[in-house]
Each structure stands twice: as C-alpha cells, then as structure tokens.
Amino acid sequence: MGELKVLHAVKVHALPVCCWRKIMREADDSRRVLATESTGHSFSYEGENGPDHWAEEYQTCAGKFQSPIDIEEHLVTQVRLPPLRFYHFDKEPVASTLTNNGHTVMLQLNITKNPSVSGGPLRGIYVFQQLHFHWGNNDSVGSEDTVNNHTFPLELHIVTYKKDYGNFDNATSYKDGLAVFAVFYEIYGGDNPVYAKIIERLPQVKEPNTEVHFNKGVTLGSLLPETKHLYFTYNGSLTTPPCLEVVTWIEFKQPILLSDNQVNAFRTLRSPEGELTHNFRPVQPLSGRPVWFNVADNYHIAPWGRNGVISPFVTSFSLGIFLVLMLVALQQ
Numbered sequence: 001m002g003e004l005k006v007l008h009a010v011k012v013h014a015l016p017v018c019c020w021r022k023i024m025r026e027a028d029d030s031r032r033v034l035a036t037e038s039t040g041h042s043f044s045y046e047g048e049n050g051p052d053h054w055a056e057e058y059q060t061c062a063g064k065f066q067s068p069i070d071i072e073e074h075l076v077t078q079v080r081l082p083p084l085r086f087y088h089f090d091k092e093p094v095a096s097t098l099t100n101n102g103h104t105v106m107l108q109l110n111i112t113k114n115p116s117v118s119g120g121p122l123r124g125i126y127v128f129q130q131l132h133f134h135w136g137n138n139d140s141v142g143s144e145d146t147v148n149n150h151t152f153p154l155e156l157h158i159v160t161y162k163k164d165y166g167n168f169d170n171a172t173s174y175k176d177g178l179a180v181f182a183v184f185y186e187i188y189g190g191d192n193p194v195y196a197k198i199i200e201r202l203p204q205v206k207e208p209n210t211e212v213h214f215n216k217g218v219t220l221g222s223l224l225p226e227t228k229h230l231y232f233t234y235n236g237s238l239t240t241p242p243c244l245e246v247v248t249w250i251e252f253k254q255p256i257l258l259s260d261n262q263v264n265a266f267r268t269l270r271s272p273e274g275e276l277t278h279n280f281r282p283v284q285p286l287s288g289r290p291v292w293f294n295v296a297d298n299y300h301i302a303p304w305g306r307n308g309v310i311s312p313f314v315t316s317f318s319l320g321i322f323l324v325l326m327l328v329a330l331q332q
C-alpha cells in the first residue's frame with residue numbers, strides 16, 4: 001500500500017456517465033509514504049524491477065484493464081457528459097509539500113477547504129489527494145497515455161478519491177474509488193510562470209526520499225488547461241504497483257506549454273537506483289474497453305439542478321407547466 005500511495009501519490013481513473021482530510025492527517029500520510037518507501041519493496045522503470053516484472057510481485061499488474069493506454073481518436077466515442085465541476089480549485093494553499101519519493105515528484109497542498117470535483121463521468125464527489133508527474137529521458141517519450149501513438153514529454157496526474165469511501169486507502173478497494181485527472185505538456189517557448197513555482201524547487205528534492213515544505217504555493221486550478229470540457233475518459237488502473245483497476249481516467253486534450261529547460265529540470269532528479277531520467281509505464285492492451293471523448297460545453301447551470309445541471313425532468317416539467325398556462329390563457 002505504501003507503493004500505492006506513492007504511486008498515487010502519483011497517479012490514478014473511473015466510470016462513464018450516465019478540506020483535505022484535515023491538515024494534520026495529511027501530514028501523517030505524507031510521513032508514512034516516506035517511511036514505507038524507504039523500507040518496502042521497490043519497483044523501478046527498467047531492469048529486474050522494471051514494468052515487465054511488476055506482475056511477479058503484484059498480480060494485478062497483469063490485469064486485463066490496465067493503464068496507461070494509447071488513445072486512438074478515430075476509435076473513441078463522442079459523448080456529452082455533464083460539466084465537470086471543480087470546488088475550491090482556486091484556493092491558494094496555506095502551505096505545500098514537494099516530495100521526491102524515488103519514483104516521481106509529488107506535490108501535496110495544505111488547503112483549508114478540500115479541493116474536490118464532481119460531474120463528467122463521475123458519480124459522486126472526488127477529493128484531491130496529491131499530484132505528481134511522469135517524464136522521459138528525452139522529448140520523444142515521457143507521457144504514460146498516448147494519443148494516436150503520439151507521446152508527450154511530460155504528464156501530470158492529479159489524484160482524487162471518492163468522498164463516500166472516506167479516505168484514499170479505503171477508496172482503493174472499490175472499482176470507482178479513484179479518479180485521476182491527467183494533463184499533457186508540450187515544449188514551446190519560454191518558461192511557464194505558473195509551473196515555475198513548482199519546478200524552481202525541484203533542485204531541493206533532487207535526492208530520493210526528500211521533501212521540502214514551503215508557504216503558500218500554486219492553486220490546483222492554475223495547473224489545469226484552459227479548455228477543460230474536451231477530455232478523454234476511460235476506466236483503468238494505477239500505473240504503478242499494485243496497479244489496482246480502480247481508476248476513472250480523465251485526460252484533458254489541450255496540452256500545456258512548458259519551456260525546454262522546465263522539462264529538463266525533472267530529468268535531474270534521482271531515484272535509489274541512480275538518475276530518475278524516466279518514470280513512465282509503457283501502454284497496456286485496451287482489451288476492448290470503450291474510450292469516450294467529451295465534447296459537451298453548453299450545459300445550463302441552475303441552483304436547483306443536480307450538480308448544478310438542469311435535469312431533463314426539470315426541463316420537461318417546466319415546459320409542461322408553461323404549455324398548460326398557455327392553454328389556460330388561450331381558453332380565456
């Protein structure tokens with residue numbers, strides 16, 4: 001489970017339509033991750049502990065519905081899902097913790113109001129746990145999911161768990177326990193000033209199992225692409241051991257731009273085995289799973305609608321009342 005935390009301390013995906021756990025608790029979780037990481041079984045991204053061998057210790061890694069996958073745009077099904085609704089994504093953290101857990105660099109935010117998400121393919125509310133990155137040793141590789149076999153040099157995973165299940169660990173026991181929001185990056189132009197606030201601190205966590213705490217930090221919302229209604233979604237797994245198939249993946253289509261130097265900064269981190277030049281799992285078989293692409297962006301917002309969306313029932317009911325009143329008026 002320690003590895004799981006890290007992972008997801010690093011990543012995670014779920015179902016198609018149809019306050020932070022208090023600050024102190026988060027701090028405890030953070031310490032446990034570090035402790036387990038330093039003593040537990042290790043996995044890596046090459047050699048005898050590489051992805052091809054994960055299933056020897058973690059059977060689920062050989063499961064049928066694993067992540068990441070290659071998303072072929074001509075094969076996805078276009079859908080119009082309810083809008084994603086982000087709560088407290090604009091709240092500035094009181095403090096932030098950046099951790100190199102030996103597998104990735106993870107950011108945890110101490111926010112007075114728990115950021116959470118609902119809508120889209122999700123049934124219920126999902127609470128933010130942590131975010132982390134995946135990258136490659138050169139610009140032609142790095143992302144875990146790929147689109148039309150195109151690989152991006154960097155990918156962000158924002159890990160959330162279903163609020164109904166109480167906490168992250170418990171949520172991993174349920175098929176719809178986790179949702180991971182993924183962002184792709186492309187290299188273009190100068191430094192991205194928002195991401196600079198994270199990347200400029202990477203040298204402070206160069207060594208594995210180190211962390212740095214700092215005041216304030218970035219808002220979750222500022223890390224997301226501008227276009228949030230265009231995304232791919234499918235059901236898959238954690239991309240690190242134990243590879244549990246409990247994740248609803250939501251992959252934003254619009255990449256965010258970073259400079260060459262900013263992407264290079266991730267490659268300077270170190271793992272227990274040496275340089276952490278890459279940490280992406282190869283794509284896994286789709287095994288017939290559907291992949292959806294959301295194109296809806298014109299839902300009405302109303303205080304009486306579920307999740308802020310006017311339901312078809314409410315719409316029909318209102319129209320019915322209107323027609324009856326019209327008929328009454330005409331008869332008079």
Ligand SMILES: [Zn+2]
Pocket residue numbers: 007010011012132133134157239
């Ligand atoms: Zn991840």
